[in-house]
Every structure is written in C-alpha cells, then in structure tokens.
Amino acid sequence: METETMIEVRDVTMRFHMNADKVLSLKEFVTRALRGKLKFEEFTALENVSFSVQKGETFGLIGHNGAGKSTLLKIISGILKPTKGSAVSRGNVVPMLELGSGFDMDLTGRENIFLNGAILGYSEPFLKDRYEEIVAFSELGAFIETPIRNYSSGMLARLAFSVASVVNPEILIVDEILSVGDASFQEKSRRRMTELMSGGTTVLFVSHNLDQIREMCGRVLWLDGGKVRMIGGAEEVCNAYAGA
Amino acid sequence: MKGSTLRKIIAIVMGVYVLAVVAFYFLAGHQLRFRNSRGNIAMPEQVIQYAELTDGVTVEQSFFAPIQRFESVSVKFATGVRDTNEGTVLMEWLRADTGETLARETFDAAAIAEGEVLSLSLGEAREDLYNVPMLLRVSADSEEGKCVSVILAAKRGGDETVLNLRPDDATLFFSASGEDYIWSGMHYWYFAAGGALLLALYFLAVYLRNARGKTGFFVKTVSAMQKYRFLIRQLVARDFKTKYKRSVLGVLWSFLNPLLMMVVQYFVFSTIFKSDIRFYPAYLLIGIVSFNFFSEACGMCLTSVTGNAALITKVYVPKYIYPLTRLMSSTINLGISLIPLIIVSLFTGVRFTQAAILSLYFWVCLIVFSLGLGMLLSASMVFFRDTQFLWNVLSMIWMYGTPIFYPDSIIPERFRIILRVNPLFHFIKNARVCILEGISPEPKAYVVCFLFAAGMLLVGSFIFRKTQDRFLLYV
Structure with a gap:
C-alpha cells in the first residue's frame, strides 16, 4: 500500500473571538468601545488536533454536534486559517460541504454546471468534455435548459452531486450527503462514491450514521469538545462512540 | 512557474509598455510639450x-x-x-x-x-x-x-x-x-526610457527569483490569474446574465439607462447651464456614464463579500475574486454605455480627434479607483453592516459634489478645494477635455489621476488583505 501523506494536520488549535453578542453596527461598536464593554469571549473550537491521512484512505470523522467537525473540514479545505498549528493538504480539495452552494437560481441547469464547476476548481476543457456525462448522471434530461429556480429540491441535489462527483479529485470532503434524492439515486451516488474511493481518491467523510461509517471508512477520528477523543479503526471507534 | 511562460508574459508586458508610451506621445501631441501659459491675461468681467x-x-x-x-x-x-x-x-x-x-x-x-x-x-x-x-x-x-x-x-x-x-x-x-x-513633457523620452529601465530591472529580478524557485508578488498574481481565469469568467457572466435575465429589453437597458437620464437632466438643467457649456448633451452624458459606473461598481462590490457568504464559507477561492468580478461586470456595462455616448456626441456636433482615445486612460483610472474603493467598502461591510447605508448617503453627496450636470466654474473659488481633492472630478473633467475639446490635457493631469487611482487601489487592497482572514467569522 502506498503511504503518501495527503492530509497532514499538525497540532491545530482554532479559537474564535466570540463577542458576547455580535457587534455588527458601527454605533454599537463605538458605544461599547467607549463604555469599555467591548470584550471578547474566547471559544476554542479545536484544541491540539493532529492526525494524517494517507493517499487512498477513507477517513471518517464522528462526534456530537458542535464537536468541531465542520471547523476541522474548513481548515483542511483552506477556508479557515487555524489560530495555531498547520494543516497541509496535497492535491486539489473538492468540498461537498453543502451541495450546490454556488448555484444561482436564475441560471439554467447548464449554466449552473459551468458556474459550479468553476467554483469547485475544474478547468473549462474538462467541464466541456464531461458535460454530457454530468447531465446523464443527473437524469435531468431536457430540464437542463430550465432555470433551476423551477427545480424540485431532489433535482437540485442530483445536479449538485453530479457536478461535484464527476471529477476524480485527489481529496474529497463529504459532509452528510448520501441522503440526497430518492432511494434509487441514493444507491447510485453510493456506488459512485465507492467507485471514487477505489480510484485512489482520499476521502474525508463526516456522518452521524455509524453504519455508513463502518461500511465505508478505514480509520475514524472521534472529536469531542474540540479534542481528539479517539483515533483508530472504524469498528473500534464506532463501538466506543456508540457506547459513550 | 515555467521559465518560458514567464518570459512570454514579460515580453508581452514590455511590448505593451513600449506601445503605450509611443502611442501616448503621438496622441497627446502638442499638449504634451506646451500648456496654456500661467501668465495669460484673461478678459475682465465688470x-x-x-x-x-x-x-x-x-x-x-x-x-x-x-x-x-x-x-x-x-x-x-x-x-x-x-x-x-x-x-x-x-x-x-x-x-x-x-x-x-x-x-x-x-x-x-x-x-x-x-x-x-x-x-x-x-x-x-x-x-x-x-x-x-x-x-x-x-x-x-x-x-x-x-x-x-x-x-x-x-x-x-x-x-x-x-x-x-x-x-x-x-x-x-x-x-x-x-x-x-512643460519641462516634463520636453523630456518625455527620458522619462519613458527611465520607466522602461525600472520595469526591465523589476522583471529581471522577478525572472531570477522564479528561476531559483521563489515566488514573488508578480508570479503569484499571474499564476492566480491563470488558475482562476475560468472562474472569473463564469462569475462575470453570471452577474451579467442575471442582471437583465427577466427583463424584456435586457441588455438594451445598459445604454438606454444613461440615455434616458441624460434626456431628463437635459430638460431640467439645459435652461440654466446650456449657454455656458458647449455640447451640453455630450457633456452631461460623459458625467452620467462615469458616475453611474462608479456608483454601480462600488455598490456591487459593497455586497460582493456578504452576498457570497454561502460560497465563502464552503469553498476556498481567493476572496478578492468577489469584488473583482463585480467590478468587471460593471466595466462591461461601462463599455456598452460608451456606445450612446459616441452617438450623442456625433449628433451634437462633437468632432472626435485622436485625443478622444486618450479619454480611455481616464476611464481606466476611474475603474482602478472604483476597484480600490470597492474592496475597501466590501471589507468594511463585513464588519459593519451600516456601511451600506453610509455609502448611500456618501454617494449622493459625492454625486452633487462632482460637476456632472453643472459646469465646474460655478463653484466659488474658496470652495474649489472640494473639487481638487475629488478624484471623480479629475477623471471626468479630463475625459471631457479629450472628447469635447479634442485635445489632450496637460501631462500633470495624467499623473494626478494615476496617483488617485493607484493610491485608492493600494489602500483598498491593503485593508482587504489585512482583514480577509476574519471575513468568515462575520459574514
């Protein structure tokens, strides 16, 4: 097995300056600053988290709501800069954090494929090349030329998944997405995921569904209150998590 | 970055510089070397x-x-x-x-x-x-x-x-x-050669650094441009398409809008100012087109970061892309609204000379200035949502403080400082000189406009850069 490290998270700490309540207006800011009440509460979302993911691995992330999973994913995909420590990822990261966040409701499905593809970092020739494939996978047919504000939520999810998964990304970040569309599309997307994983893609997988984690992941990290509670084989960590 | 690609880009930039310098010499012509004397005696008034x-x-x-x-x-x-x-x-x-x-x-x-x-x-x-x-x-x-x-x-x-x-x-x-x-104009070629030398030295340094595997500002910018070219194009196309998506006349509005504003203002103000100003409709339209662009671009940039919050929190894209693409789609609008400007100018008897091409310089300055201010506003908007309301008021004051429909001569001498520190006044005035009078403004005007534009861009991008890592926490 290849042991090329794709993601290296070293001693990452993330602290947010949380104002007791967000000051979003100048007047509020000035009056508070004058009264000396502009104090920040520190909130530590992640503390000294370290791990690495090897190439081709499917790495699971579990933890309760607010444990820091999403923050960790954002740090890995470069959206957030950690307060301390470093997160290095080699290769292009395709985040499937929330599908279709780059969609524009006034554009047609076709235009959105190109827009969303560009946002995910695909090149133009690549998209043109794979355009038919994306449309076919989404099963949208003639609706592809309709503005997507007329789509049902299932159709939107299908389009988004099709765009995001057409590429063979080096690192794929999956945050609770295998529940899109109807049963048959869910099955299809699961197959597509398995296909990607066997194709050498490194996958970071976040889910609350322990069965899914057990089925798909090799190793799992359990985050609890921003700290690493446990890291190890899927079966072992899932059992501990379920028991806690 | 590959040495050959870098060499090609450097060659293109140097070529453009040489072309621009030579073209400017011929387009500016007489006005490059001489200006109306400060010793001129004007006609008395009383x-x-x-x-x-x-x-x-x-x-x-x-x-x-x-x-x-x-x-x-x-x-x-x-x-x-x-x-x-x-x-x-x-x-x-x-x-x-x-x-x-x-x-x-x-x-x-x-x-x-x-x-x-x-x-x-x-x-x-x-x-x-x-x-x-x-x-x-x-x-x-x-x-x-x-x-x-x-x-x-x-x-x-x-x-x-x-x-x-x-x-x-x-x-x-x-x-x-x-x-x-004009001393600087008489020595134009020395300045041009000096500029070329500085540019060449800079590129030499960039090239050598790159060969040693280091990246500097230039290489980073160029590779980001290459990498995000497709995304930028898509975002600009999106802004442009959605703007007129459900309107019947669509893109026609881009040039109907300034034209209609011009007609209205012409009827309202023509009796007051018409006699003072030659080619009043064209005079008005240059002001309207420029100011419209400015307020539209800044308004669009203002919401560019907060409006794309959904993207910013999900995908990593350099954040300056958001104000930049908004500015680019406004620039396309500006380009379209130049068409009615040309038509109206021809209709009212303006004789276009070679100097009209020089007005592009002042529009480029306006665009760069708007980008700088737009970045500043978009960053400020993230932290203080009041910015949008302040900006509404500010842009209205700015509109009345800029000679768009009135001649700058009506501003009394003791208030002229307001005009002198208003960059828009300089951009618009000089574009008008180029088009309506058909001559180039004096060389100083180019330097002043450049300094305004570059200064604003520096300030805006500096603040944007300093604050962008914290955007995510506030959008």
Missing part, C-alpha cells in the same frame, strides 16, 4: 464704461505678461447696439521698449458684432516677449454715431493703464494668450 472709437480717438493699453511663447492678443468690441456702423478699425500691437510692430490689422467696423472679440495673432509663437512691456493700440476713422466702442473695466493691478483716454484707472477689455513649456 464693465465700467464704453469708449467710442470716433476718428482721432486712440486707445492704448500698456501691458506685459510672463508668457513663454506669446501668441495673440484680443480685444472685445461693442457696437452700441447698431448695425449701421461705418469705417475701419485699426488694431496694432507693438513693443514699448523698441517700438517694433508685432502685428497690425484693420477690420471693417460694419462687420463687427456686439460683444465680438477680435484677435491679433503673431502667426508664429514668439519666445522673446516674456515680461516685455508692450502696447496695444486701437483706433478708428468712423464718424460719431456710426462708430464701434471698446469696453473699459476697473483696473486690475499690475502695470496696465489705458493711455490717451480718461479715466486712467481703467483697463481695456482685452486678453493676451500664449503657451508655456
């Missing part, structure tokens, strides 16, 4: 008396002016509101020290209209008249009741007196004009 030029009356005006290249003097005449004047009027211009006649001409009194300004020209500009005492002599051979008059004004200080005619403490309605040399 009439105190008329002096009838009957046979035997000679009006002499002594004067001097610090003009490096003397060209002409002019005198304003009155007819006594008659069209039955007869005889000839003689105008002479001589040196008071040597008595040399510089120019003389006779005019038919019958052909002189009320308030007409007649000029004596040297033909070839003369450089030896700087501060030399001179005489301007006007006489005529008309009978009383059939003669034209010269106009007298209160004395303005300096060594001007009207001789041979009472009262002594008056001055003739006359003007003197010429040009001064």
Whole structure:
C-alpha cells in the first residue's frame, strides 16, 4: 500500500473571538468601545488536533454536534486559517460541504454546471468534455435548459452531486450527503462514491450514521469538545462512540 | 512557474509598455510639450464704461505678461447696439521698449458684432516677449454715431493703464494668450526610457527569483490569474446574465439607462447651464456614464463579500475574486454605455480627434479607483453592516459634489478645494477635455489621476488583505 501523506494536520488549535453578542453596527461598536464593554469571549473550537491521512484512505470523522467537525473540514479545505498549528493538504480539495452552494437560481441547469464547476476548481476543457456525462448522471434530461429556480429540491441535489462527483479529485470532503434524492439515486451516488474511493481518491467523510461509517471508512477520528477523543479503526471507534 | 511562460508574459508586458508610451506621445501631441501659459491675461468681467472709437480717438493699453511663447492678443468690441456702423478699425500691437510692430490689422467696423472679440495673432509663437512691456493700440476713422466702442473695466493691478483716454484707472477689455513649456513633457523620452529601465530591472529580478524557485508578488498574481481565469469568467457572466435575465429589453437597458437620464437632466438643467457649456448633451452624458459606473461598481462590490457568504464559507477561492468580478461586470456595462455616448456626441456636433482615445486612460483610472474603493467598502461591510447605508448617503453627496450636470466654474473659488481633492472630478473633467475639446490635457493631469487611482487601489487592497482572514467569522 502506498503511504503518501495527503492530509497532514499538525497540532491545530482554532479559537474564535466570540463577542458576547455580535457587534455588527458601527454605533454599537463605538458605544461599547467607549463604555469599555467591548470584550471578547474566547471559544476554542479545536484544541491540539493532529492526525494524517494517507493517499487512498477513507477517513471518517464522528462526534456530537458542535464537536468541531465542520471547523476541522474548513481548515483542511483552506477556508479557515487555524489560530495555531498547520494543516497541509496535497492535491486539489473538492468540498461537498453543502451541495450546490454556488448555484444561482436564475441560471439554467447548464449554466449552473459551468458556474459550479468553476467554483469547485475544474478547468473549462474538462467541464466541456464531461458535460454530457454530468447531465446523464443527473437524469435531468431536457430540464437542463430550465432555470433551476423551477427545480424540485431532489433535482437540485442530483445536479449538485453530479457536478461535484464527476471529477476524480485527489481529496474529497463529504459532509452528510448520501441522503440526497430518492432511494434509487441514493444507491447510485453510493456506488459512485465507492467507485471514487477505489480510484485512489482520499476521502474525508463526516456522518452521524455509524453504519455508513463502518461500511465505508478505514480509520475514524472521534472529536469531542474540540479534542481528539479517539483515533483508530472504524469498528473500534464506532463501538466506543456508540457506547459513550 | 515555467521559465518560458514567464518570459512570454514579460515580453508581452514590455511590448505593451513600449506601445503605450509611443502611442501616448503621438496622441497627446502638442499638449504634451506646451500648456496654456500661467501668465495669460484673461478678459475682465465688470464693465465700467464704453469708449467710442470716433476718428482721432486712440486707445492704448500698456501691458506685459510672463508668457513663454506669446501668441495673440484680443480685444472685445461693442457696437452700441447698431448695425449701421461705418469705417475701419485699426488694431496694432507693438513693443514699448523698441517700438517694433508685432502685428497690425484693420477690420471693417460694419462687420463687427456686439460683444465680438477680435484677435491679433503673431502667426508664429514668439519666445522673446516674456515680461516685455508692450502696447496695444486701437483706433478708428468712423464718424460719431456710426462708430464701434471698446469696453473699459476697473483696473486690475499690475502695470496696465489705458493711455490717451480718461479715466486712467481703467483697463481695456482685452486678453493676451500664449503657451508655456512643460519641462516634463520636453523630456518625455527620458522619462519613458527611465520607466522602461525600472520595469526591465523589476522583471529581471522577478525572472531570477522564479528561476531559483521563489515566488514573488508578480508570479503569484499571474499564476492566480491563470488558475482562476475560468472562474472569473463564469462569475462575470453570471452577474451579467442575471442582471437583465427577466427583463424584456435586457441588455438594451445598459445604454438606454444613461440615455434616458441624460434626456431628463437635459430638460431640467439645459435652461440654466446650456449657454455656458458647449455640447451640453455630450457633456452631461460623459458625467452620467462615469458616475453611474462608479456608483454601480462600488455598490456591487459593497455586497460582493456578504452576498457570497454561502460560497465563502464552503469553498476556498481567493476572496478578492468577489469584488473583482463585480467590478468587471460593471466595466462591461461601462463599455456598452460608451456606445450612446459616441452617438450623442456625433449628433451634437462633437468632432472626435485622436485625443478622444486618450479619454480611455481616464476611464481606466476611474475603474482602478472604483476597484480600490470597492474592496475597501466590501471589507468594511463585513464588519459593519451600516456601511451600506453610509455609502448611500456618501454617494449622493459625492454625486452633487462632482460637476456632472453643472459646469465646474460655478463653484466659488474658496470652495474649489472640494473639487481638487475629488478624484471623480479629475477623471471626468479630463475625459471631457479629450472628447469635447479634442485635445489632450496637460501631462500633470495624467499623473494626478494615476496617483488617485493607484493610491485608492493600494489602500483598498491593503485593508482587504489585512482583514480577509476574519471575513468568515462575520459574514
């Protein structure tokens, strides 16, 4: 097995300056600053988290709501800069954090494929090349030329998944997405995921569904209150998590 | 970055620089080396008396002016509101020290209209008249009741007196004009070569650094441009498509809008300002198109970060792309609204000269300035949502503080500082000079506009860069 490290998270700490309540207006800011009440509460979302993911691995992330999973994913995909420590990822990261966040409701499905593809970092020739494939996978047919504000939520999810998964990304970040569309599309997307994983893609997988984690992941990290509670084989960590 | 790619880009940039420098030299032409002299004497404004030029009356005006290249003097005449004047009027211009006649001409009194300004020209500009005492002599051979008059004004200080005619403490309605040399313009090629040398040295450093595997600002910018070119194009296309998506006339609005605004303002303001301003419709339209672009671009940039919150929290894309793409789609709009500007200008009789091309320079400055301000606003908007309301008020003040529909001459002298520190005034004024007057502004104007634009971009991008890591926590 290849042991090329794709993601290296070293001693990452993330602290947010949380104002007791967000000051979003100048007047509020000035009056508070004058009264000396502009104090920040520190909130530590992640503390000294370290791990690495090897190439081709499917790495699971579990933890309760607010444990820091999403923050960790954002740090890995470069959206957030950690307060301390470093997160290095080699290769292009395709985040499937929330599908279709780059969609524009006034554009047609076709235009959105190109827009969303560009946002995910695909090149133009690549998209043109794979355009038919994306449309076919989404099963949208003639609706592809309709503005997507007329789509049902299932159709939107299908389009988004099709765009995001057409590429063979080096690192794929999956945050609770295998529940899109109807049963048959869910099955299809699961197959597509398995296909990607066997194709050498490194996958970071976040889910609350322990069965899914057990089925798909090799190793799992359990985050609890921003700290690493446990890291190890899927079966072992899932059992501990379920028991806690 | 690959050495060959970098070499190609450097060659292109250097080529563009050389082309721009040479093109500017020819487009700016005469105005690059000479400007209207600071020593020019302007026509007075307050009439105190008329002096009838009957046979035997000679009006002499002594004067001097610090003009490096003397060209002409002019005198304003009155007819006594008659069209039955007869005889000839003689105008002479001589040196008071040597008595040399510089120019003389006779005019038919019958052909002189009320308030007409007649000029004596040297033909070839003369450089030896700087501060030399001179005489301007006007006489005529008309009978009383059939003669034209010269106009007298209160004395303005300096060594001007009207001789041979009472009262002594008056001055003739006359003007003197010429040009001064522009030192920087005379040495244009030295500056151009110096710029080329600096640019070449910079690129050499960039190239060597790159060869050693280091990346600097230039290489980073270029590779980001390559990497995100497709995304930028898609985002610009999205802005542009969605803007007119559900309207019937669609993109036509991009040039109907300024045209309609121009028509409305023309009807509202034409009676007040029309006589002061040549080509008033075109004058208006240049102001409207420029200011519309400015307020649209800044308004779009303002919400570019907060409006794309969904993207910013999900995908990593360099954040400056959001204001940049908004600005680019506004720029396309600006390009489209230049079409009605050209049409209206041709319709109202504006003669386009080569200098009109130079107006593009000032629009580029306007675009760069808007980008800088837009970045500043978008960053500030993230932390203080009040920015949008403040900006609404500010942009309205800015609109009234910029001569869009009124001539800048109506601003009293003591408030002119407001214009001088207003970058939009400089951009719009100089674009108007290029298009309406058909000549290039003096070289200083280019430098001033460049400094305004580059300064704003530096400030805006600096603040944007400093704060962008914290955007995520506030959007």
